[in-house]
Structures are given as structure tokens and as C-alpha cells.
Amino acid sequence: MEKGSKVYIAGHRGLVGSAIVRVLKEAGYENLLLRTSAETDLRNQAAVDALFAAEKPDYVFLAAAKVGGIYANDTYPADFIRDNLQIQTNVIDAAYRSRTKRLLFLGSSCIYPKPAPQPMPESCLLTGELEPTNEWYAIAKIAGIKMCQAYQKQYGFDAISAMPTNLYGPNDNFDLEKSHVLPALIRKFHLAKLAMAGDAEGIMEDEVRYGAIPNDVKESLGLNSGLSPKVILWGSGGPYREFLHVDDMADACLFLMNRQVVPNNLFNVGTGTDITIRAVAELVQKIVGFSGEVVWDASKPDGTPRKLMDVSRLHDLGWKARISLEDGIRAAYAHYCDQTETL
Numbered sequence: 001m002e003k004g005s006k007v008y009i010a011g012h013r014g015l016v017g018s019a020i021v022r023v024l025k026e027a028g029y030e031n032l033l034l035r036t037s038a039e040t041d042l043r044n045q046a047a048v049d050a051l052f053a054a055e056k057p058d059y060v061f062l063a064a065a066k067v068g069g070i071y072a073n074d075t076y077p078a079d080f081i082r083d084n085l086q087i088q089t090n091v092i093d094a095a096y097r098s099r100t101k102r103l104l105f106l107g108s109s110c111i112y113p114k115p116a117p118q119p120m121p122e123s124c125l126l127t128g129e130l131e132p133t134n135e136w137y138a139i140a141k142i143a144g145i146k147m148c149q150a151y152q153k154q155y156g157f158d159a160i161s162a163m164p165t166n167l168y169g170p171n172d173n174f175d176l177e178k179s180h181v182l183p184a185l186i187r188k189f190h191l192a193k194l195a196m197a198g199d200a201e202g203i204m205e206d207e208v209r210y211g212a213i214p215n216d217v218k219e220s221l222g223l224n225s226g227l228s229p230k231v232i233l234w235g236s237g238g239p240y241r242e243f244l245h246v247d248d249m250a251d252a253c254l255f256l257m258n259r260q261v262v263p264n265n266l267f268n269v270g271t272g273t274d275i276t277i278r279a280v281a282e283l284v285q286k287i288v289g290f291s292g293e294v295v296w297d298a299s300k301p302d303g304t305p306r307k308l309m310d311v312s313r314l315h316d317l318g319w320k321a322r323i324s325l326e327d328g329i330r331a332a333y334a335h336y337c338d339q340t341e342t343l
């Protein structure tokens with residue numbers, strides 16, 4: 001990408017989009033096209049066509065999507081499949097028609113079959129059954145990859161796809177029903193620490209900044225009963241997950257946008273190492289500094305037992321993740337606390 005190119009970051013206020021904006025600005029890209037969902041609802045084909053016809057961006061990072069953790073995916077399957085199919089179909093097609101030079105589509109590691117070999121290479125796409133808690137979202141993401149490949153095959157459109165593993169970092173979603181596990185761990189342990197210290201004002205500030213605390217979490221914190229606070233986590237703690245700091249993800253996106261990638265157009269993005277949910281919970285608990293009880297709620301789903309990415313394709317091109325899990329969580333927690341202190 002030339003420094004003066006017009007670069008559209010779809011989803012620029014989200015976890016990934018905001019990190020891409022930071023990385024682009026640091027690298028000297030200033031001609032950025034940014035639109036909120038209120039300004040341009042990407043599910044609306046006419047609005048997307050109008051935006052592309054007027055702006056004709058040279059490059060597109062497609063980081064706008066309907067996103068959520070295991071509970072949201074399992075509870076709102078129609079919303080996840082519909083919104084994602086609409087957003088990606090509209091944006092990929094409009095980008096092709098307005099002669100965008102390259103588009104990077106973001107998928108997810110959940111596109112791979114539940115029984116995939118570990119680590120999972122890009123070649124295991126469409127070789128088996130999907131994990132039921134997120135198959136609707138996964139099907140939309142698979143359609144996005146295939147749409148990029150089809151537009152490349154039929155029209156020669158340079159559309160490539162990156163499949164991130166589980167991400168975390170600044171501007172994450174901390175809604176305790178809809179979030180992914182890492183932001184949930186940070187918030188649950190932080191609230192429990194405040195409850196243990198009797199810091200009612202801190203809990204109120206947190207609620208103002210990060211949204212209402214669900215009743216079951218309030219109960220576990222003993223806010224009304226005076227009982228000692230407990231952190232309730234979901235499932236067995238046994239599944240493995242691979243976590244990548246979003247600054248590394250954004251760095252990988254810029255790397256892919258600027259590399260000659262032919263003949264491949266699908267790239268796993270991760271660290272290549274994973275950890276059990278129980279172990280990552282212990283790590284977050286240590287970093288936040290909560291010394292009370294942790295309870296595992298077996299009525300909640302575990303999801304897929306393991307989804308470790310094979311990242312050799314990206315390593316072979318010359319990119320590797322740099323931020324360790326412990327450093328990344330420390331930074332994410334510091335950012336989380338800064339956001340409430342500025343209230």
C-alpha cells in the first residue's frame with residue numbers, strides 16, 4: 001500500500017478495527033476512510049454501494065462483523081448468520097466493483113471442523129462437521145472466504161482472508177453475557193476484587209463504563225447478601241484456546257496487505273500455542289489480584305475442546321506474533337482500569 005492510498009477500515013471502533021487504525025497511523029497511513037455502523041449500516045446494500053461509489057477506497061480491511069462469545073453465538077444464531085452474510089457480501093462485491101486494489105476479509109478459527117487435526121492447517125477447511133455452538137457464524141465466515149476466492153477466480157479481484165484465533169486487548173467487548181472469555185475473565189475478577197475490598201463506588205464506575213452487570217454475577221459478588229464474593233466461570237475449564245493480542249493481529253493484517261501472497265489467499269493468524277481455560281483463568285486471577293473462590297458452572301457449554309492454529313503459512317512469509325500471553329493480559333488489564341479511572 002502506498003502511503004497516500006485511501007484505506008477503508010470497516011469496523012474501525014471495534015477490537016480489531018481500532019487496532020488496525022493504530023497500526024496504520026503508526027506506519028504513516030493518514031488517508032483513512034472510517035464510518036460507524038450508524039453512519040453506514042453495512043447490512044444495507046444500497047448504503048454500501050453509495051459509500052464505495054463516492055469514496056472508491058484503494059484498500060479495504062473488512063473488520064466489521066456481528067461478533068460475540070460462545071453464549072451470544074449459541075443464543076442468536078439467526079442474527080449471526082444473517083448480519084455476517086449481509087455485511088461481507090455487500091462489502092466484497094462493492095469493493096470489487098469500485099476497483100479496490102486489495103481487500104482483506106477477517107474470518108475466525110471456528111471455520112475449521114471440530115474434529116480437525118491439531119494444529120489446524122488452512123487445508124482442513126470443509127473436511128468435517130463444525131462445532132455446534134458457533135456453526136452459524138462459522139458458515140457465514142466460510143462463505144466470506146469462498147466469496148473472496150470466487151471473485152479472485154472469476155474476476156481477478158485481489159481479495160484475501162485472514163483467520164484470527166481468539167483475540168483480546170483494548171476496546172474489547174466486556175458485556176458479561178456476549179463477550180469472549182478473556183474480557184469476561186478480566187471483568188469478573190476485577191469486580192470480585194472490588195467487592196472483596198467493599199469498593200461500591202468502583203463497582204458503580206465499572207458499570208457506567210462497561211455496561212450493566214448481569215444479576216447472576218451481582219449475586220455471586222455478594223453485593224446484596226454480604227456473602228464473600230465468588231467468581232463463576234463457564235463450563236469445565238478443560239477446553240484449550242489460543243489467545244492473540246489484538247496489536248499482533250493488526251500487525252499481521254498490515255503485513256498481509258503489503259505482501260505478495262500468491263498462490264495462497266487464506267492465512268491462519270495466531271501464536272501457535274494454546275492453554276486450558278482453567279490455566280488462563282488462573283493467570284488472569286493472578287494478574288488482577290483476586291484471592292477468593294472460583295466456581296465452575298457445568299451447565300454452561302465448553303464449546304470446541306481445542307482449536308489450535310497451524311501458523312506455518314504465515315511464519316513462512318516472515319510474520320510471527322510478538323506479545324506473550326502474560327504481557328498481553330497485563331497490558332489489557334491496565335487499559336481496562338485506565339478506562340474507568342478517566343470517568
Ligand SMILES: NC(=O)C1=CN([C@@H]2O[C@H](COP(=O)(O)OP(=O)(O)OC[C@H]3O[C@@H](n4cnc5c(N)ncnc54)[C@H](OP(=O)(O)O)[C@@H]3O)[C@@H](O)[C@H]2O)C=CC1
Nearest residue numbers: 011013014015016036037041042064065067106108166167
Ligand atoms: N474478537 C475475537 O476474539 C475475534 C474476532 N474475529 C473477527 O475479527 C473481526 C473483528 O472483530 P472484533 O473487532 O472483535 O469485533 P467488535 O465487535 O469489537 O467490532 C465489530 C465492528 O463491526 C462493526 N459493525 C457491526 N455491525 C455492523 C453493521 N451492520 N454495519 C457497519 N458496521 C458494523 C461495529 O461498528 P460500530 O462500532 O460503528 O457499531 C464494530 O466496530 C470480525 O470479523 C470477527 O469475526 C475473529 C476471531 C476472533
Ligand SMILES: C[C@H]1O[C@H](OP(=O)(O)OP(=O)(O)OC[C@H]2O[C@@H](n3cnc4c(=O)[nH]c(N)nc43)[C@H](O)[C@@H]2O)[C@@H](O)[C@@H](O)C1=O
Nearest residue numbers: 069070073108110134179180181184233234235301302303
Ligand atoms: C473466537 C471464537 O469465539 C467463540 O468461541 P469460543 O472460543 O468457544 O468462545 P468464548 O471465548 O466465549 O469461550 C471460550 C471458553 O471459555 C469458557 N468460559 C469460561 N468462563 C467464561 C465466561 O465467563 N465467558 C465466556 N464467554 N466464556 C467463558 C467457555 O465456556 C468456553 O469453553 C465463537 O463463538 C466464535 O465467536 C469464535 O470464533
